[in-house]
Amino acid sequence: MFVPTSLATILLLASVVALGPLSTDMYLPSLPRLTDELNASVDQVQITLSIFFAGFAFAQLLYGPLADRFGRKSILLGGLVLFTAASFGCATATSIEELILYRFLQALGACGGPVLGRTMIRDIYGPTQSARVLSMMGTIMALAPAVAPIIGGYMLLVFNWSAIFIFLGVYGAIVTLMIFFKIRESLQPENVNSLRPSAILRNYGELISSRVFLGYTLCCSFTFSGLFSFLSGSSFVLIDFFGVPEKNYGFYFTAVVLGYMTGTQLAQRLGPKLGINKMLVLGTSIATIAGGAMLSASLLSIHNLYWLISCQVVFMIAVGMVMPQAMAGAMGPFPKMAGTASALLGFTQSAIAAVVGLIVGHSHTGTPTVMAASIAAMGTLALLSYLIIIKPISANQPN
Template sequence: MFLPTSLATILILASVVALGPLSTDMYLPALPRLTTELNASIDQVQITLSIFFGGFAVAQLLYGPLADRFGRKSVLLGGLFLFTAASFGCATATTIEELILFRFLQALGACGGPVLGRTMIRDIYGPTQSARVLSMMGTIMALAPAVAPIVGGYMLLVFNWSAIFIFLGVYGAIVTLIIMFKVQESLQPENISSLHPMSILRNYNQLLHSRIFLGYTLCCSFIFSGLFSFLSGSSFVLIDFFGVPEANYGFYFTAVVLGYMSGAQFSQRFGSRFGINKILIIGTSFATVSGSAMLLASLLEIHNLYWVIGCQVFFMMAVGMVMPQTMAGAMGPFSKMAGTASALLGFTQSGIAAIVGLIVGHNHSGTPTVMAASISLMGILSLASYWLIIRPATTEAESTLGKLTDKELS
């Protein structure tokens, strides 16, 4: 068994958190091809992305309470089994409807990875150190989506698109075996929660009435939805509009992921020194400026591939700064229901992203404008979430804590 605080544990947890990005990024180069091979419209093909995040969102509401009651490991293994089976199901799909169904099932299994991977880090490292470790894990797991589109693009040169899902099924099987035999349970007996429906509802009610939780969750969700806007539109914009070959799409995507990695490294290095909120000011400002710059160029009909990629690199730097900090901020105060907090955060994040992805797909105009408008709006909303919700709520909490401390001293 790996030690809970070992690098090996962080690496394997990063590999399960990466299930979501891998399940979307690897087959992005194949999206335009699916329109012809499965005789489907662009709208239908993009549903395979949005339905994934819809399933991802809904299932998380179940994973959290189950993991708080029965432990992280057993629930995670159940999700991994489903993900593996559904991945092979995707590979056998012969119609777009079948692919949509198996993508939904794949999402139900995959979402256990991010929810329970984050929760296990919170269990092991506590509310303070978890932000640093989540940033480190974000840097590590970013290698997967950086490589995934390149691998997917080159697989399309040799194999059918179904080979991508066979690869994901094999990946899922390997990770399942490692978790089963090498990773320890992280839930402490004193933190086990009741699975009674009223207890679950009370926990969710407590979270929904916490301005701190809502602020961090919305900020995380909006910045992630900006990333998902790029995922939904980039293959059609880069391959169809700018004429990028399928095999080369992954290299442009890798440049974008490197932006995320640099942001995550900045967050890891300076998070303890600056604190969560100062990192959020920097990150959400980056997101707003870079997204607006991409939109402005598109509205002026200055269509330049490198400008689009450059703006998205800076936006992804913001994503790398913001997401680990907001996750730690949202889960930090809730040690006895960390799984439920992680699940509700993930539900909100994936649900908003799924809706945004459907809007981007439905309104795609053949140019970068719709994608850029969505990215810009999500950056602005993440910035607004900080200034209008997080800052006032945390300032009030610090003031209340200060008053309580003064009373104790007197």
């Protein structure tokens, strides 16, 4: 067994938190090809992304209370087994409808990784140190989605799109075995919660009524939805509009992920000095400016690939600064229901992202404008969430 506070534990938990990004980023280069091979429209192919986040969102509402009652490890293992089986199911899909179904099941399993990975970090490190560790974890797990589109793009040169899901299935099986043999249960007996519906509803009610939880959760959700706007539209914009070869798409995506890693590094260095709230206002302001710059260029018909990617890199620096801090701020005050808090945060984040993804897919015009408008809107809403909800009560919150 790994020591709970060891780097090995952080690395392994990062690998399960990364299930969500891996499940979307690796097959992004194949989206335009799926329209031909499965005889599907762009809207239908976009649904394979949005349905994943819809399933990801709703399942988290169950994972949290179950983990607060039965422990983190057993519930996480159940999710990993489902993820692995559904990934192999995706590989066998012969129609877009089958792929959508298996993607939904894959999401139900995958969402246990982020919910319970974050929760176990909160269990181990407490409300203050967890922000630093979540930032460190963000840097580590960003390595996977940084290389995932590159791997996916080059796999398409040799195999068809189903090989990507076989890879994910094998990854899920390996992580399942590692968690089973190497990770200890982190839920303390005194923090075990009842699974009675009344107790679950009471806990969710307490979280929803908390301005602290709501403010941090919305900051996290809107910045993430800006990222998801890019995930939903970038393959069509880069490959179809700008003519980027499938095999090269991953390199542009890697530049964007490096922006996120830079943001998490800044959060690790500046977070302890500035505190959660100052990091949030700085990060959301940067996101608003970057999104606005991308949209302005598109509205002026200045369609420059390198400008678009540069704006997204800056936006992702902001995402890396905001998300770990906002997660820690949302879960910090609720040690006895950290799993439920993590689940509701994840549900809100994924639900908003799913809706945004559907809008981007349905409204796509073949140009970068819709994607850029969505990214700009999400950055602005994140900043407003801080100014309207968090700032008025920040004097009562820890810095």
